[in-house]
Amino acid sequence: MWYKHYMNETKTTVSKSQVTSRRLYEISMAHFLEKGFDQTTMRDLAAAAELSLGAFYYHFPNKEAVIQRFYQQSFDSFKYACDSVFAETENIEKRLLGVIEARLKTFEGSREILIVLSRSAVDPRSPLSPFGGDQKEIREKTVSIMREMIESSDLKCEKGLRTYLPELFWMYMMGMILFWVFDESNNQKKTRDFIQQLTPQIVRLIRYTRIPLSGTVLGPLKKTLEMLIGPR
Amino acid sequence: MWYKHYMNETKTTVSKSQVTSRRLYEISMAHFLEKGFDQTTMRDLAAAAELSLGAFYYHFPNKEAVIQRFYQQSFDSFKYACDSVFAETENIEKRLLGVIEARLKTFEGSREILIVLSRSAVDPRSPLSPFGGDQKEIREKTVSIMREMIESSDLKCEKGLRTYLPELFWMYMMGMILFWVFDESNNQKKTRDFIQQLTPQIVRLIRYTRIPLSGTVLGPLKKTLEMLIGPR
DNA sequence: GCCATTTTTTGAACATGTTTAAAATTTACT
DNA sequence: AGTAAATTTTAAACATGTTCAAAAAATGGC
Numbered sequence: 001m002w003y004k005h006y007m008n009e010t011k012t013t014v015s016k017s018q019v020t021s022r023r024l025y026e027i028s029m030a031h032f033l034e035k036g037f038d039q040t041t042m043r044d045l046a047a048a049a050e051l052s053l054g055a056f057y058y059h060f061p062n063k064e065a066v067i068q069r070f071y072q073q074s075f076d077s078f079k080y081a082c083d084s085v086f087a088e089t090e091n092i093e094k095r096l097l098g099v100i101e102a103r104l105k106t107f108e109g110s111r112e113i114l115i116v117l118s119r120s121a122v123d124p125r126s127p128l129s130p131f132g133g134d135q136k137e138i139r140e141k142t143v144s145i146m147r148e149m150i151e152s153s154d155l156k157c158e159k160g161l162r163t164y165l166p167e168l169f170w171m172y173m174m175g176m177i178l179f180w181v182f183d184e185s186n187n188q189k190k191t192r193d194f195i196q197q198l199t200p201q202i203v204r205l206i207r208y209t210r211i212p213l214s215g216t217v218l219g220p221l222k223k224t225l226e227m228l229i230g231p232r
Numbered sequence: 233m234w235y236k237h238y239m240n241e242t243k244t245t246v247s248k249s250q251v252t253s254r255r256l257y258e259i260s261m262a263h264f265l266e267k268g269f270d271q272t273t274m275r276d277l278a279a280a281a282e283l284s285l286g287a288f289y290y291h292f293p294n295k296e297a298v299i300q301r302f303y304q305q306s307f308d309s310f311k312y313a314c315d316s317v318f319a320e321t322e323n324i325e326k327r328l329l330g331v332i333e334a335r336l337k338t339f340e341g342s343r344e345i346l347i348v349l350s351r352s353a354v355d356p357r358s359p360l361s362p363f364g365g366d367q368k369e370i371r372e373k374t375v376s377i378m379r380e381m382i383e384s385s386d387l388k389c390e391k392g393l394r395t396y397l398p399e400l401f402w403m404y405m406m407g408m409i410l411f412w413v414f415d416e417s418n419n420q421k422k423t424r425d426f427i428q429q430l431t432p433q434i435v436r437l438i439r440y441t442r443i444p445l446s447g448t449v450l451g452p453l454k455k456t457l458e459m460l461i462g463p464r
Numbered sequence: 465g466c467c468a469t470t471t472t473t474t475g476a477a478c479a480t481g482t483t484t485a486a487a488a489t490t491t492a493c494t
Numbered sequence: 495a496g497t498a499a500a501t502t503t504t505a506a507a508c509a510t511g512t513t514c515a516a517a518a519a520a521t522g523g524c
Contacts, residue, residue: 016520017471042511055473057512119351124414131414182356182363194459201452220433227426248490248502274481287503289482 021059024049028066033109037067037116064120067113068127068134074106075138081105082145092155093203099149100173100195104180104188111181111188118181130174143170158209158218163232164225165206172202253291256281260298265341269299269348296352299345300359300366306338307370313337314377324387325435331381332405332427336412336420343413343420350413362406375402390441392454392464397438399461404434 027049031040042063046053060066085098107114120128127133146166155162180191209218226232259281263272274295278285292298317330339346352360359365378398387394412423441450458464 015471020472041509043509052474053512054475054514058472061512063511115355115357118354122350122354122410122413123347124416125347129414178354181354182361184356190459194456197452197456197459201449201456205449217433217437220429224426224429224433227422227429252502273479275479284504285482286484286505290502293482295481 017059020051024051024056024059025066025069029070029113032067032113036112037063064116064128067117070110070113071117071128071135072138074110075141078103078106079141079145082149086149086152090152090154092150092153093200095149095153096169096203097195097199099145100176100199101192103173103177104191107177107180114177115181118178139170142173143167146170146173155203155206156210157206160222160232161206161209161218161225164229167229168225249291252283256283256288256291257298257301261302261345264299264345268344269295296348296360299348302342302345303349303360303367304370306342307373310335310338311373311377314381318381318384322384322386324382324385325432327381327385328401328435329427329431331377332408332431333424335405335409336423339409339412346409347413350410371402374405375399378402378405387435387438388442389438390450393438393441393450393457395464396457396461400457 024045028040028045031045031048035044042056043053046056049056060069081102082099085095085102088098089095117128120126121130121135123129124131128135130136130139143166146169149169150162150165155165157165176191176195179194180188183191185191256277260272260277263277263280267276274288275285278288281288313334314331317327317334320330321327349360352358353362353367355361356363360367362368362371375398378401381401382394382397387397389397408423408427411426412420415423417423
């Protein structure tokens with residue numbers, strides 16, 4: 001073994017490959033953040049790591065794979081942040097705000113990276129599409145987080161609608177991320193303000209659905225949701 | 233002059249460059265549609281046109297410029313189609329359905345091209361971003377079409393909301409296009425059905441805003457719209 | 465510690481979008 | 495028609511993401 005070290009009382013072996021790929025990842029991200037993704041050359045990265053170009057490709061199948069790893073890691077810290085949001089309050093509005101805020105925070109300072117990710121995500125054939133490929137898994141996990149957020153919350157609403165909420169909230173968050181990507185204001189303040197403004201209104205509308213009268217609107221809406229998300 | 237020809241009683245001179253670039257455009261699109269954008273090489277195109285690679289670049293600054301031209305032309309035929317939709321009915325629901333249907337029709341058979349366009353459109357730095365660059369103009373023209381659609385229609389709704397509708401309908405249409413891009417069903421039937429289902433509900437909600445009672449929801453919504461679209 | 469096997473690295477080559485300087489062609493004017 | 499200026503075309507080079515076969519290094523069992 002190349003490298004052994006002790007972590008939490010358990011011997012953990014780390015292969016040389018893991019060490020190198022982490023190093024490559026860190027060097028790469030540093031370059032991407034400083035010079036931009038497109039402006040950073042694979043040759044730059046290999047040189048900075050004092051490795052050959054081919055060796056880089058041994059560790060990452062392509063340039064995008066590096067930022068896919070970033071996306072994966074950002075998801076992990078997002079998930080972790082959600083736990084503490086849920087521990088803090090049962091109020092659905094606060095939770096939803098907290099979750100979206102947590103998500104944006106994981107992207108903070110990496111807006112250009114997210115743009116690169118988005119442009120692949122929009123391609124249904126790409127492995128970064130939220131519906132196929134590697135991102136599918138993250139989407140499903142995110143929907144599960146939304147489900148968890150709702151189930152243990154104070155939200156009361158029409159039963160049928162409730163089953164669609166996890167996917168709807170996922171879409172809402174994706175929309176806000178898109179808004180954020182396009183938001184050129186200082187530190188994307190516009191996005192933050194917008195979310196603060198819109199989220200309570202959405203929650204309020206959802207709560208209204210308990211009133212029987214709302215059936216007029218809700219009836220046809222359910223069919224629409226089924227077409228959008230799939231049958232329940 | 234390389235080429236003169238008569239059109240509508242007026243002498244129109246067509247430069248050699250115009251003739252060549254149209255030819256290149258047509259050859260290119262044929263290849264893109266048959267083999268796919270990424271699978272078609274600039275060398276393929278130059279060879280098919282019996283021109284050198286460099287000559288191709290004299291007529292188009294880059295590969296994407298070819299499909300930008302397609303996008304421009306698709307917009308022109310969309311705009312034309314809208315006129316006949318408006319001539320046909322004043323009913324806002326029918327108009328909105330007709331306009332969106334017309335838009336999708338201009339993309340029919342070119343889904344892959346639209347995917348390529350979308351992945352650039354999602355990048356705020358790209359000339360294809362709807363907010364900057366060349367597409368900005370098309371976005372503004374499309375919003376104007378929506379405005380025209382509303383103004384001469386039978387739609388009655390709360391006055392303040394009305395001023396935001398052109399942009400809102402534009403966003404709605406963009407959303408449906410995105411849905412269409414991801415829709416893998418036969419001939420994107422799911423998208424068509426979804427639009428048929430959702431559009432009348434949206435129109436109905438908008439019409440409800442004439443009822444004074446609706447102020448409870450509409451009040452905060454207006455501020456949200458202002459943040460989304462800008463002040464009126 | 466030595467050898468067979470596996471993992472990692474290397475350097476060169478390849479594919480394709482793009483640029484460029486010079487040559488060929490076309491145009492506009494007399 | 496002849497010529498200077500412009501437009502268009504060419505061939506070669508360049509930049510950069512990616513692949514590949516062979517070499518080097520590391521590993522595991524004896």
